[in-house]
Amino acid sequence: AQSVTQLDSQVPVFEEAPVELRCNYSSSVSVYLFWYVQYPNQGLQLLLKYLSGSTLVESINGFEAEFNKSQTSFHLRKPSVHISDTAEYFCAVSPRNTGFQKLVFGTGTRLLVSP
Amino acid sequence: DSGVTQTPKHLITATGQRVTLRCSPRSGDLSVYWYQQSLDQGLQFLIQYYNGEERAKGNILERFSAQQFPDLHSELNLSSLELGDSALYFCASSTTVDSPLHFGNGTRLTVT
Numbered sequence: 001a002q003s004v005t006q007l008d009s010q011v012p013v014f015e016e017a018p019v020e021l022r023c024n025y026s027s028s029v030s031v032y033l034f035w036y037v038q039y040p041n042q043g044l045q046l047l048l049k050y051l052s053g054s055t056l057v058e059s060i061n062g063f064e065a066e067f068n069k070s071q072t073s074f075h076l077r078k079p080s081v082h083i084s085d086t087a088e089y090f091c092a093v094s095p096r097n098t099g100f101q102k103l104v105f106g107t108g109t110r111l112l113v114s115p
Numbered sequence: 116d117s118g119v120t121q122t123p124k125h126l127i128t129a130t131g132q133r134v135t136l137r138c139s140p141r142s143g144d145l146s147v148y149w150y151q152q153s154l155d156q157g158l159q160f161l162i163q164y165y166n167g168e169e170r171a172k173g174n175i176l177e178r179f180s181a182q183q184f185p186d187l188h189s190e191l192n193l194s195s196l197e198l199g200d201s202a203l204y205f206c207a208s209s210t211t212v213d214s215p216l217h218f219g220n221g222t223r224l225t226v227t
Contacts, residue, residue: 034215043117043205043218044158090158102171103216105158 002027002093004106012112015083021076021109023091031093033074034103035065038088050074086113118142119219121206127225133194136222140187140208146170147189148216149181153202164189196226
C-alpha cells in the first residue's frame with residue numbers, strides 16, 4: 001500500500017516570496033508522483049508529474065518539484081509566488097504497475113499568498 | 116475547463132435517501148474515475164471504469180454503486196445515505212489507463 005504525507009496543512013507567504021510545499025511518500029513498489037492544484041470551487045488540475053528520467057520536473061507556471069528517491073520526497077517549489085497561486089495543493093502517488101489508476105492523495109496544503 | 120462535466124453541482128438530501136451523480140468524460144476519454152473528498156478522509160479513490168467495464172475498486176461502500184454507459188458517461192449511485200456521506204464527489208477521466216487524469220468540478224452532496 002501507498003501513503004502520502006503533506007506535513008503542512010497551511011502555508012502563508014507574501015507575494016514574490018519563495019515557497020516550498022513538502023511531500024513525503026511511502027511505498028513498497030515504485031511509484032509515479034504528481035502534484036495537483038485545486039482552486040476554490042473547482043476540480044483538481046494536474047500541475048506536474050514525475051514518471052521517469054530527470055528528477056527535476058517543471059510546470060508551465062513556474063513551479064518545480066524534485067524527486068528524491070533516498071528521502072522518498074517530492075517537494076514542490078516556486079521561487080516567487082503570485083496572489084493567483086493561492087489554492088490547495090495535493091501531492092499524489094500511483095503504483096507503476098497500475099499506471100495512473102489508483103492515485104493516493106495526501107491531505108493537501110493550502111497555500112495562502114498575501115500582498 | 117477540464118472538459119469533464121459533472122451534474123448536479125450541489126445536492127441536498129435527507130438521511131436514508133438515494134441519489135445519482137452524473138459524469139460526462141472529456142471527448143475521447145474511455146476511462147472514468149470517481150473520487151470522494153471529505154474533511155476527515157481527504158481524497159479517496161472509489162472506483163474506475165474503462166470502456167464500460169469496471170477496472171479498479173477502491174474504498175467504495177457497498178451502499179454505493181457505479182456504472183459506465185455505452186456513450187461513456189458514468190453515474191454514481193449512493194443509497195441509504197448517512198450524514199457521513201456528505202462530501203465533494205469528483206469524477207475524472209483519462210484517454211487510457213496510462214494517461215493523466217482530468218477532474219471535473221465535483222458534486223457537493225449534503226446529507227441532512
